[in-house]
Amino acid sequence: MTATPTAPSRPRRKRGEGQWALGYSEPLNKNEQSKKDDNPLNVEGRILGIYSKKGFDSIDPADLRGRFRWMGLYTQRAPGFDGGKTATVEEEELDARFFMMRVRTDGAILDAHALRTLGGISVEFGQNTADITDRNNIQYHWIRIEDVPEIWDRLGSAGLTTLEACGDSPRPFLGSPVAGIAKDEIIDGTPAMDEIKRRILGNPEFSNLPRKFKTSVSGHPSHDAAPEVNDISFVGNVHPEHGPGFDVWVGGGLSTNPMLAVKLGVWVPLDEVADVWEAVCGIFRDYGYRRLRSKARLKFLVADWGKDKFMEVLEGEYLKRELIRLDSPGVPTRQGDHIGVHEQKDGKFYIGAAPVVGRINGEILNGLGDIVEKHGAAGVRLTAWQKLVVIGVDADKTEAVVADLKEIGLDARPSNWRRNTMACTGIEFCKLAIVETKARAAALIDELERRIPELDVPISVNMNGCPNACARTQIADIGLKGQLVMDEDGNQVEGFQVHLGGALGLQANFGRKLRAHKVTSLGLDDYVTTVVRNYLTDRTEGESFATWAAR
Ligand code: SF4
Numbered sequence: 001m002t003a004t005p006t007a008p009s010r011p012r013r014k015r016g017e018g019q020w021a022l023g024y025s026e027p028l029n030k031n032e033q034s035k036k037d038d039n040p041l042n043v044e045g046r047i048l049g050i051y052s053k054k055g056f057d058s059i060d061p062a063d064l065r066g067r068f069r070w071m072g073l074y075t076q077r078a079p080g081f082d083g084g085k086t087a088t089v090e091e092e093e094l095d096a097r098f099f100m101m102r103v104r105t106d107g108a109i110l111d112a113h114a115l116r117t118l119g120g121i122s123v124e125f126g127q128n129t130a131d132i133t134d135r136n137n138i139q140y141h142w143i144r145i146e147d148v149p150e151i152w153d154r155l156g157s158a159g160l161t162t163l164e165a166c167g168d169s170p171r172p173f174l175g176s177p178v179a180g181i182a183k184d185e186i187i188d189g190t191p192a193m194d195e196i197k198r199r200i201l202g203n204p205e206f207s208n209l210p211r212k213f214k215t216s217v218s219g220h221p222s223h224d225a226a227p228e229v230n231d232i233s234f235v236g237n238v239h240p241e242h243g244p245g246f247d248v249w250v251g252g253g254l255s256t257n258p259m260l261a262v263k264l265g266v267w268v269p270l271d272e273v274a275d276v277w278e279a280v281c282g283i284f285r286d287y288g289y290r291r292l293r294s295k296a297r298l299k300f301l302v303a304d305w306g307k308d309k310f311m312e313v314l315e316g317e318y319l320k321r322e323l324i325r326l327d328s329p330g331v332p333t334r335q336g337d338h339i340g341v342h343e344q345k346d347g348k349f350y351i352g353a354a355p356v357v358g359r360i361n362g363e364i365l366n367g368l369g370d371i372v373e374k375h376g377a378a379g380v381r382l383t384a385w386q387k388l389v390v391i392g393v394d395a396d397k398t399e400a401v402v403a404d405l406k407e408i409g410l411d412a413r414p415s416n417w418r419r420n421t422m423a424c425t426g427i428e429f430c431k432l433a434i435v436e437t438k439a440r441a442a443a444l445i446d447e448l449e450r451r452i453p454e455l456d457v458p459i460s461v462n463m464n465g466c467p468n469a470c471a472r473t474q475i476a477d478i479g480l481k482g483q484l485v486m487d488e489d490g491n492q493v494e495g496f497q498v499h500l501g502g503a504l505g506l507q508a509n510f511g512r513k514l515r516a517h518k519v520t521s522l523g524l525d526d527y528v529t530t531v532v533r534n535y536l537t538d539r540t541e542g543e544s545f546a547t548w549a550a551r
Contacts, residue, residue: 020286032290034062040067047148048149055145070163070169071163073100075096075100077429100139100140100430103118103162104165105382106197109379109391110379111378113157115368118138123363126142129142132355133358167212168211173193174218178342182344182345186236193217195273195274211288213232214230214253215233218236227261229258229475231253231298231299232249232298233250237328242324247268247328248263249264251301254472256467259299259302262310265326276319278318284298284301287301287313337419340413350390351402351405353402353405353411355388357438358422360409371401375393377401415453416459417452419458421463422472424470424471432466436494440521448529464479474511475508477511478500478528483497485518495521535548
């Protein structure tokens with residue numbers, strides 16, 4: 001048989017990606033247009049001067065669904081929202097008239113005053129809601145626009161802010177929960193984080209990025225601030241001549257096209273971290289793709305350029321000097337979540353404790369403030385795993401603190417399931433969600449604690465309400481991505497696509513998406529039980545869950 005001749009293909013002209021540095025100044029989508037129409041930071045003035053006084057109906061829709069995010073405010077899913085089946089997303093949003101508010105802590109220690117401030121806001125203005133997110137934030141729901149100025153005043157009195165906690169901006173930073181106190185720390189990154197924050201928060205030079213830009217800084221050898229999945233991470237390393245500093249990892253991120261960060265293999269001293277941060281963020285602002293929202297993260301640019309070109313632009317165009325080369329730090333000896341009682345380098349102790357999937361409330365925050373004051377502790381830091389760490393406890397008070405934490409629902413000696421399970425906001429409040437997560441994950445933990453109470457290796461479960469991976473679907477041993485699935489009777493019901501064998505740290509890898517492994521929410525307890533029991537029976541000596549799942 002003769003093949004049909006095909007017309008010679010003409011080389012296709014590559015479409016521009018809307019990169020400012022290549023001359024694209026005209027916005028190529030509505031988000032870019034909105035940012036060009038008005039600097040999103042200006043919305044703060046309108047919230048204070050107009051919207052909070054005149055109420056929800058006075059809010060310009062372009063601010064409501066766009067620029068409010070730069071102030072850490074998202075409209076909340078209306079109760080009973082049905083995914084737009086009977087009403088548009090906009091109609092349902094307007095029906096809600098309440099906001100989710102995100103408060104950034106950026107790895108800071110929250111003292112008794114800060115904890116009570118956060119607790120008081122939750123009780124008075126947020127219907128007692130508060131979640132610890134996996135990005136060191138406290139997230140409220142049910143916030144009314146009229147209350148925002150008072151909330152901002154109170155947060156300000158505790159050194160806290162919601163500024164640029166959302167939006168196409170430098171999002172809240174992840175820091176090491178044990179920065180400056182851990183015995184085995186390589187270097188304390190706190191001064192660098194403070195300096196970055198001082199330079200860029202509210203700075204219009206960095207307030208119009210192609211999309212979000214996530215930062216992680218940790219000098220702890222356990223890589224406890226998830227460096228693999230941030231846009232930029234400073235990771236503690238030691239130069240044989242110059243001493244402790246940081247390597248720089250760029251272009252990590254999850255969501256629908258997950259990529260692990262690329263290690264640049266450099267050594268940056270503490271006082272130059274902010275300069276390098278500005279340079280990398282500048283590359284993202286100027287060269288980042290702005291045409292398609294789905295490609296507007298730094299990871300796509302890093303993937304297209306590769307490490308060598310990225311370094312060439314970073315050093316040649318932005319820093320105008322060469323960075324010191326140093327092989328990237330090896331993998332951590334363990335993944336640090338800092339749960340339990342640990343001695344600090346000053347002889348005091350820190351105590352990591354687990355709520356259930358990050359869900360706390362205003363009363364718990366107030367209770368934490370009381371515990372910190374009663375026992376003379378320094379305060380509390382949040383972790384990248386929806387948990388918290390009480391810092392600076394005297395040796396003779398550790399057991400009393402552990403008991404008091406337990407009293408308010410925070411467990412310093414949690415089961416594997418409570419310790420290693422995270423869940424995103426889900427359908428209760430998130431407009432993008434397809435399924436329920438927080439309550440479902442809490443029920444799963446209860447059931448697994450009953451069915452498999454003892455485990456000799458940690459197994460993590462991350463539950464997400466949609467493909468966006470806010471609770472990091474792809475890097476858990478058992479990652480659950482919310483979607484509608486068919487039940488046995490052919491009905492569409494809430495369920496999950498399963499990813500098995502993901503990990504950070506020692507075996508950083510994305511879990512395998514097994515097409516056949518879709519499970520209804522109702523069948524989840526049995527599914528997880530079966531998978532875990534199969535692993536426990538089938539594993540070879542010392543074989544991790546991730547290695548077993550990859551067989
Ligand atoms: Fe919402 Fe999806 Fe993120 Fe969950 S993963 S909080 S459902 S956007």
